[in-house]
Amino acid sequence: MxxxxxxxxxxxxxxxxxxxxxxQVGETDHVAVVGYNGCGKTTLLNIITGExxxxxxxxxxxxxxxxxYLKQADGLDPKNTVYDEMKTVNNADSLLARMKELERxxxxxxxxxxxYERVSAKYDAVDGYNMSxxxxxxxxxxxxxxxxxxxxxxxxxxxxKTRLALAKLLFMNPDLLVLDEPTNHLDIxxxxxxxxxxxxxxxxxxxxxxDRFFLDKIATxxxxxxxxxxxLYSGNFSAHLTQKELxxxxxxxxxxxxxxxxxxxxxxxxxxxxxxxxxxxxxxRLKMLDRLDLxxxxxxxxxxxxxxxEPDSDPYKEVIVAKELCVAAGGKxxxxxxxxxxxxxxxxxxxxxxxxGKTTLLKTLLGTIPPKSGRLRMGGGVKLSYLEQNxxxxxxxxxxxxxxxxxxxxxxxxxRSLLASVGFRGDDVFTSAKGLSGGELARLNLARISLxxxxxxxLDEPTNHLDIYxxxxxxEALEGYKGTMIVVTHDRHLIxxxxxxxxxxxxxxxxxYESYKHYRLNKESAAEPAPPDENLxxxxxQVLPEFKKPQSSKEQRQERAKERERKSYLEKRISELEDxxxxxxxxxxxxxxxxxxxxxxxxxxxxxxxxEELALVSDEWLQNHAD
Numbered sequence: 001m002x003x004x005x006x007x008x009x010x011x012x013x014x015x016x017x018x019x020x021x022x023x024q025v026g027e028t029d030h031v032a033v034v035g036y037n038g039c040g041k042t043t044l045l046n047i048i049t050g051e052x053x054x055x056x057x058x059x060x061x062x063x064x065x066x067x068x069y070l071k072q073a074d075g076l077d078p079k080n081t082v083y084d085e086m087k088t089v090n091n092a093d094s095l096l097a098r099m100k101e102l103e104r105x106x107x108x109x110x111x112x113x114x115x116y117e118r119v120s121a122k123y124d125a126v127d128g129y130n131m132s133x134x135x136x137x138x139x140x141x142x143x144x145x146x147x148x149x150x151x152x153x154x155x156x157x158x159x160x161k162t163r164l165a166l167a168k169l170l171f172m173n174p175d176l177l178v179l180d181e182p183t184n185h186l187d188i189x190x191x192x193x194x195x196x197x198x199x200x201x202x203x204x205x206x207x208x209x210x211d212r213f214f215l216d217k218i219a220t221x222x223x224x225x226x227x228x229x230x231x232l233y234s235g236n237f238s239a240h241l242t243q244k245e246l247x248x249x250x251x252x253x254x255x256x257x258x259x260x261x262x263x264x265x266x267x268x269x270x271x272x273x274x275x276x277x278x279x280x281x282x283x284x285r286l287k288m289l290d291r292l293d294l295x296x297x298x299x300x301x302x303x304x305x306x307x308x309x310e311p312d313s314d315p316y317k318e319v320i321v322a323k324e325l326c327v328a329a330g331g332k333x334x335x336x337x338x339x340x341x342x343x344x345x346x347x348x349x350x351x352x353x354x355x356x357g358k359t360t361l362l363k364t365l366l367g368t369i370p371p372k373s374g375r376l377r378m379g380g381g382v383k384l385s386y387l388e389q390n391x392x393x394x395x396x397x398x399x400x401x402x403x404x405x406x407x408x409x410x411x412x413x414x415x416r417s418l419l420a421s422v423g424f425r426g427d428d429v430f431t432s433a434k435g436l437s438g439g440e441l442a443r444l445n446l447a448r449i450s451l452x453x454x455x456x457x458x459l460d461e462p463t464n465h466l467d468i469y470x471x472x473x474x475x476e477a478l479e480g481y482k483g484t485m486i487v488v489t490h491d492r493h494l495i496x497x498x499x500x501x502x503x504x505x506x507x508x509x510x511x512x513y514e515s516y517k518h519y520r521l522n523k524e525s526a527a528e529p530a531p532p533d534e535n536l537x538x539x540x541x542q543v544l545p546e547f548k549k550p551q552s553s554k555e556q557r558q559e560r561a562k563e564r565e566r567k568s569y570l571e572k573r574i575s576e577l578e579d580x581x582x583x584x585x586x587x588x589x590x591x592x593x594x595x596x597x598x599x600x601x602x603x604x605x606x607x608x609x610x611x612e613e614l615a616l617v618s619d620e621w622l623q624n625h626a627d
Contacts, residue, residue, distance in 0.1 A: 002027045002065050002176055002204045003048065007057035009228075010043055017043050019228030021057070025176070030198070030205040032219035032237055037439050037467040039225045041208045045069070045180050048206065061176070068174035070166055070182055078154035082144055082164060085153055086135045089171045090126040095119055127173075134171060141193040142167040143186075143353065157608050159185030159354055170197060179207040183214050184605075187353040188490055189523075210468045212237055213492040237468070258292055265289045306421040307446045307477040311455035315381040317344050319456055319484045320365060325374035329360045330616020333372065336508040344379075344455075347485040349495045349516070352505030358488040359460055361505070362386075365486070366458065370562070370569060385454035387445050387462050399436075399444050400429040407451060422447045423470075435592070438465030438602040446474075455483040463491045465602060492516070570621040577614040581607065 001024050008021035017040040025031055033041050046052040048059055049069040061067060076085060087093040102116040127134060139149060142163045156164065162185045169177065177198075183191055195217040198205060209215055215222070215237040222233045222240035233240035265285045272278035273286075320342040327335040334357025342348060350358050363369040365376070366386060378384075396402035403415045410418075419429050422443040436444065442465050449457070462478070463471045475497040478485070489495060495502070495516045502513040513519040584607045587593050593600055 001025065002062045003059070003206070005048070005057065005059045008044065008047060008054050008059070009056040010040065010047060010052065010054050016228060018047075018054075018225070021225070021228075021230040023223055023230055023232050025204050025206060027062075027175070027204055028202065028220075030201070030218050030220045031207070031232075032215045032222045032240075033206060033208045033225065034215070034222060034237060034240070034468055035225035036469060037437070040228065041225055042180055044225065045178055045206070045208060049178055065176060066172075066174040067176045067178060068169045068172045069178045070169050070180055076153045076161055076164060078152065080153050081150050082139065082153065082156075083135065083149040085164060086139065086168060086171055087131070089168050090128075092123065092126050092128040092131050095123040095126070096128060096131075099123060138167050138171050141190070141197060142170075143190045157612055159608070163190070166194075173203070175203045177201065177203060177205045177207075179205065179209075181209055182207065183209055183211045183490075185354065186490065188351055188492065189353065191490065191492075210463075210466065210471060211491070211493075212468055212471065213496075215468075262289055262292050265292075307450065307474060309385075309450050309457065309477070309481050309483070310453060311383070311483040312453040313381060313383060313455055315344055315383070315455050315484070316379040318342075318377075319344055319346075319379045319382060320486075321375075321377045321379070322365075323375040325364070325376055326372040327357055327361050327364045327369075328372040329357065329369070329613070330618075331620035332616065333508055334360055335505060335510055337374070338510050340503070340510070340512075342484060342486070344484055345482065347481075347498050347500035348487070348503055349498065349500050350486065350488045350503045350505065351490070351495075351519075356505040356507075358505060362458055362460055362486065362488055370565060382456050383452070383454050384456045384458065385449045385452045387442075387449060387457075387459045394433040394436075394441070394444075396433055398430045398433055399424050399447075402433065402444060403447065403451070406448060418447050418451070419444075434587070437599055439467065439470070442466060443470075457481060457483055457485045457487075459485070459487040459489070461489055461491075462487065463489065463494055567621070570617055573617050574614065574621060577610050577617065580610050581614065584610070 003025040005024075006022045008018055009016075010018040021044060023031075033044065035041050043052065047054045049067060051069075077088070080088070098119050099116065102112050102119065106112045106116060123129070136146075136149075140146075144160075144163070144167070153161070153164070166179075166182055169179075182194065186194065191211075191214065195214060198207075198218045205218070207215075207218070217236075219236040220234075222235065222237055224231050224233070224240065224244070233243050235243070265288055269282040269285045269289070272282040318341060320340065322338055322340040325335070325338040325340070326333060327338070350361060352358055360369060364371050366384075367378075394402055396405050399419055400412075400415055403418065404410065404412075407415075416429060419425075423440075424431075424443070424447075431440075442462070457478075459478075463474055466474060471491070471493070475494050478487075478494070479497045479499075485498070485500070487494070487498070487500075499515065502516055502519045504511050504513060504519060513522065584603050587603055588600060588607075593603065
């Protein structure tokens with residue numbers, strides 16, 4: 001065993017998080033830690049790594065074993081380049097420098113030979129001779145192109161810093177890897193590389209993740225945290241679900257038989273306790289009753305989401321039509337000459353590396369960002385609902401008021417019934433909107449969408465901030481949606497559940513695939529995708545060469561009008577972003593947010609995104625004014 005924990009308990013003030021956690025990790029075990037949001041998963045990792053001290057219990061790491069812990073963007077030197085930051089791992093760079101110095105000094109002082117051998121052995125142990133190759137291999141896998149190796153850490157986005165922190169950890173190659181949400185900020189290709197790397201990792205891994213697809217690939221054991229206690233299952237996440245369901249069924253049957261037996265003993269005692277001839281037997285039955293375990297199931301009444309969306313009308317056949325559409329942000333063209341027709345009832349997943357324009361495409365289709373060029377038409381009869389990534393900024397006081405403000409004709413009973421269906425029960429409906437977590441905000445917006453009865457659903461990362469069990473329920477609900485859907489997601493379990501078409505964005509180009517399976521097959525074979533199939537009921541996507549022709553006076557006037565409209569939009573967007581950033585920065589200063597690491601991480605993630613967009617938009621505004 002490389003790690004052993006027993007009797008782990010922890011409390012934040014009066015809030016009991018863990019009560020009795022015990023487990024062992026073998027030297028090659030890959031253990032997934034799962035549970036509902038707030039059950040104590042990250043707290044347990046912090047106890048394992050020594051970041052927190054347990055209220056009770058012990059954690060023992062094998063003597064001499066090395067441990068690496070992924071702390072989001074922690075420990076990075078902003079003055080270093082990406083490549084130099086990688087060289088700081090395992091002190092390989094300083095060991096090599098000392099070896100070279102000793103080589104120079106040994107000619108005059110032979111007594112240094114022994115130190116040289118020690119330093120050389122350490123350098124060999126950390127595979128220093130292959131350092132450059134290994135650094136470049138891992139950076140490439142974590143989506144750092146060669147031309148980014150000289151970038152300063154200070155200018156990296158939040159997502160890039162997370163990927164660099166993970167790359168350093170993988171390069172460290174410790175005996176025990178402890179990972180907290182390592183898939184955050186990773187696109188699908190990087191996720192798949194990480195899965196392959198971790199699957200073949202020879203050391204032990206303890207990982208917290210809400211990505212079911214990821215856990216099914218890498219985990220050999222699954223530990224669930226429930227009601228402060230732990231239970232270890234063999235196999236990956238899906239295998240644990242099967243085992244848990246069987247165990248719960250058996251427990252329910254035993255509990256029913258036990259309660260039936262208890263009732264039988266109780267009835268006998270009540271009938272016979274007063275009679276002298278049977279009193280002794282009745283007392284004996286009461287003693288037997290006392291020995292029975294009549295405790296209720298350990299299963300806690302966790303958030304159960306019953307999310308359904310039913311369109312109340314049908315749109316015209318062609319829901320969205322784009323011709324030679326050029327999508328841009330901050331003056332940078334992200335998607336060029338996109339031809340896309342989405343037919344009624346079709347589902348489409350938009351995927352691609354971070355920064356390829358997925359969210360910008362959604363906002364262009366919605367009309368909130370004007371296209372740089374091309375034509376875009378929304379079909380008749382479309383009734384649209386949108387779920388965006390940035391869910392903060394609700395003006396209402398609490399969930400109850402949020403729904404009442406939108407639908408004043410609803411009774412309080414109807415509103416509370418709706419909110420209960422997405423996990424807001426009892427006094428939860430009065431929770432301050434400013435205090436809601438990302439997952440709670442997502443569930444609140446799902447309630448809003450269910451009332452809108454859209455026939456076109458546009459979703460931007462809908463499974464973000466949801467725990468792994470609620471994600472499963474979300475997948476089931478969206479799988480049954482009969483309207484048209486466009487979803488941006490990195491969640492491969494959701495993509496496979498929807499069995500939808502794929503729009504892959506890459507280097508200003510967009511390519512349609514019939515399914516995720518076809519996308520993977522084309523990716524693996526590195527073959528050119530087949531031309532658009534005319535039998536796809538009008539669903540076509542292809543990249544056309546840019547065609548330019550001389551502009552008439554009318555076209556020139558139209559172009560100038562578009563430029564004025566664009567400048568107006570940029571000024572409005574800059575003001576909105578500055579307000580959002582000021583609000584989010586003020587939120588990070590609040591004690592209740594600073595002490596809630598999950599909410600703080602959510603806010604910081606949005607801050608990074610909005611600051612990055614503000615920089616792009618401001619650059620374009622300055623460029624337009626310079627012109």
